[in-house]
Amino acid sequence: MKKIYFILATLVILISGMSYMYFSTLNKAGVQADLSLELVSKNAGFIFSFQNDKSVRNILSGQALLNNLVGEEKVVALQGLQAALQHKEMAPLFEGQDVYLGIYPSEQKRLDFMVAVQLSPEANEKLLNESLKRSGLALKPYATYQQVQLSANQTYYVLIQQRVVLIASASSVIDKLIASPKDNSEADFISFIQKSDRLGKNSLANLYINFKQLGSLMRSITPYFNRAELALLNKQHAYARLTYNFSKEKVFFSGETKVLNSDSYFSLFANLKPEKIELDKVLPANTASYTLFAFGDYKTFHTGLQKWFATKKEDKNVQGKIKAINEKYRLNLDEVFLRYTSSQAITVQLQNKQKLAAIKLNSGEKVEQLLLDLSEDYDGEIRELTEPDLLYYYFGEPFKSFKKPYYLIINNYIIFAAYPSSLLDFRNSYQNNNLLVLDKTYGQVYKQLPLSANILFYLNNRKAQNIIINTIYPEYYNQFRSENGLKAFDSFVYQLSGDQGTFQSNVLFSLPPATTATLRVEADSLLVR
Known part of the structure; x- marks a missing residue:
């Protein structure tokens, strides 16, 4: 019996020693x-x-x-x-x-x-x-x-x-x-990377993005990183972990993006449920890029927006400006926007560099009536807001550049632009069914992605080529113009879907389909995708 105990004790000591050596090696x-x-x-x-x-x-x-x-x-x-x-x-x-x-x-x-x-x-x-x-x-x-x-x-x-x-x-x-x-x-x-690595050890390859360093990186590429849409990406305390998905027909990454700074506009969407993308169906065919924000219930989003203003110490100023406008025009702006805003908003840049913004409404007719005293007529349909920064007060950072825009209401959509000529072009495209969603290349892109999201960046490389070339340093021209470079890709999409404080993310660089013919259909038969 003692011999058996001695053998068992020896085995325990040997196993413990081997385990220690093994895990020490792993730890090293x-x-x-x-x-x-x-x-x-x-x-x-x-x-x-x-x-x-x-x-x-x-x-x-x-x-x-x-x-x-x-x-x-x-x-x-x-x-x-x-x-x-x-x-x-x-x-x-x-x-x-x-x-x-x-x-x-x-x-x-x-x-x-x-x-x-x-x-x-x-x-x-x-x-x-x-x-x-x-x-x-x-x-x-x-x-x-x-x-x-x-x-x-x-x-x-x-x-x-x-x-x-x-x-x-x-x-x-x-x-x-x-x-x-x-x-x-x-x-x-x-x-963040180490935690992600433990969750995705079997992936072929991973891409990690440190948005805190993105400003320095982008300033090596363009002198305009602090302007307009690009400014949204500057000074973000956010990380992304994206897993590379094998394909010879596209470059596709999927994973997680986490925003850590509370004053980030993107943080407003991290706890929201993804919404089916719909607002893109009114965009003209010459759309070069857009950023879409789907907030679902606007009242919930508006509550978060007030907290966002507070983190930026702008809440009292914004509330004071809204109160002054209400008293001046005997309006209740909260009644207009909280009651009649639907679920999505978007900023757009066209191929000719013109910029638009659009908001999906619950009732275009009601909003049209309520904004009459707050605007001046241009041509019977197009009007100009007489007070500045309303879009910023009710929709936040991406709409700050639309100070006193002209606007046009079509069905349940309100479209904004800095110049009435942009809205005349938009109206012409819409009425003639010359729309982005009817472009076969655009339809192919979204066959490869979920139809729901909260934030969506889209860029058409072909239509945005001149804008890109005028934005970047000459040292990068060849990279964007070469068939062996980025010119090979038709579109770029970064899709973010809220998931309990973080974002499920998809990044896609898509190739153009074999044929790029534009499909023509009747306006009343438009399908989102």
């Missing part, structure tokens, strides 16, 4: 993976991650559309780096490890990148240097780190920290990293 690997992520996340607006596994690499290398997103110049650079890391002398050093690719802004109006990957358990820094030499490459001292020359046109900068190898396309990326070694400002972003 986890710490290294966390360090890779921590280092690459500093100053990065976008992070793309995947496992350095041959099967994964083979799948991703066959995704030609990803190359269109990255651009020809960056593709060449990444292919050169990939070839070096997959050399027979180098490949075993990184096999099976998580790879993080960060995208960073540059003062030279370009985007730089840095790869972070840890050495495999059997490898070390000495073995890395020996493998580089055997593969025909060599690390050379540069500042306080090193550089490696892959070709006459490809120089990379290398920093090795605690078995994590960082390879950057520009020395400035590593310089900024070294300059703030104890910077912990991205701790929340890292925690």
Whole structure:
């Protein structure tokens, strides 16, 4: 009996020892993976991650559309780096490890990148240097780190920290990293990624977006990031985790977007139920882009809007302005908007750069009557609001640029524009059935997405091409104009659906269908999709 107890005790000790060693190894690997992520996340607006596994690499290398997103110049650079890391002398050093690719802004109006990957358990820094030499490459001292020359046109900068190898396309990326070694400002972003990684370990690849860094990134691309629609994306404390979905016909990511700052306009929609998109069916065929907001019950949204004004310390000013207008015109503006606003609002930019806004109403006739004293006639149907900022007071940030707009009510829709000519063009398009929803390319886009959402960004690359070119720096012209670049895509959509404080998200870059003929149907037979 004592012998049996002795054997059992020995087994318990052996199992405990093996378990300790196993989980210690796992924990050590986890710490290294966390360090890779921590280092690459500093100053990065976008992070793309995947496992350095041959099967994964083979799948991703066959995704030609990803190359269109990255651009020809960056593709060449990444292919050169990939070839070096997959050399027979180098490949075993990184096999099976998580790879993080960060995208960073540059003062030279370009985007730089840095790869972070840890050495495999059997490898070390000495073995890395020996493998580089055997593969025909060599690390050379540069500042306080090193550089490696892959070709006459490809120089990379290398920093090795605690078995994590960082390879950057520009020395400035590593310089900024070294300059703030104890910077912990991205701790929340890292925690968000780690939590998401645990939930999506089986995904082919993941894209992470740090909206806090998006401003710096976009200012490397355009000088107009603080203007109009783009300003909504600036200074957002928000993160996105998006899983790449394999397809040779589109680039599609799905996942989660989380808004953390309470003064963000987007936070008003995070707890709302997704609504079937309907307001797009009145948009003209020459729509280049739009942002749609579906709030469902407007009274609920209005309550949240008042809290949003309070976070911005504008609530008393807004209430005072509304009170003054009510007294001046003997109106009750709350009665007009809370009673007769339906479920959706939208801002639109047309191919000719004109801008519109629209709101879905419960009763166009009632609103038309109630706004008579608050407006001046232009042509019998088109009128101009006489008081400024009404749209901002009742619909918030996206409508702030519509100060004293002209408006037109058609059926149960009210359309706004800065100039009456824009509304004359809109009316002509609507009456002649020249509408966006009848364009086959537009219909194809929404066959690939859910029909319900709370916030939806849509851009037609073909119709917005001139607007984009006039917005970005010349250094990016080729990327947007090239058939091997973004010109290959017909449309871009970022779809956000409220989900108990966060957003279920879809990002789509769609290709044009085989034929782009426009369908013509009778106006009274319009279907949302």
